Amino acid sequence: MTVEIISPDKEIFSGNASLIQLPGMDGLFEILENHTPLIAALKKGSIKLVSEGETCCFEMNGGTVEVLKNSVLVLVE
Numbered sequence: 001m002t003v004e005i006i007s008p009d010k011e012i013f014s015g016n017a018s019l020i021q022l023p024g025m026d027g028l029f030e031i032l033e034n035h036t037p038l039i040a041a042l043k044k045g046s047i048k049l050v051s052e053g054e055t056c057c058f059e060m061n062g063g064t065v066e067v068l069k070n071s072v073l074v075l076v077e
Helices: none
Strands: 002-006 011-016 019-024 027-032 038-042 045-051 054-060 063-068 071-076
Touching: 002 045, 011 045, 011 054, 019 038, 019 071
Parallel strands: 002 071
Antiparallel strands: 002 011, 019 027, 019 045, 038 063, 045 054, 063 071
């Protein structure tokens, strides 16, 4: 699936990923390929991203996520 992580200042990540784990308001959740459409608020925490067998982590202060047709857009503060 395609993942974009964007802050007001810059693009943090753009590429393909097999998994993304996000800190939702009610706890951590994961998004895999073919996930149902979703819009959710995010709280302060860490984003875990698995891309091409490698795991990356990004810290954020909150934001929102939109999932639609194997495309994930994360807007972070």
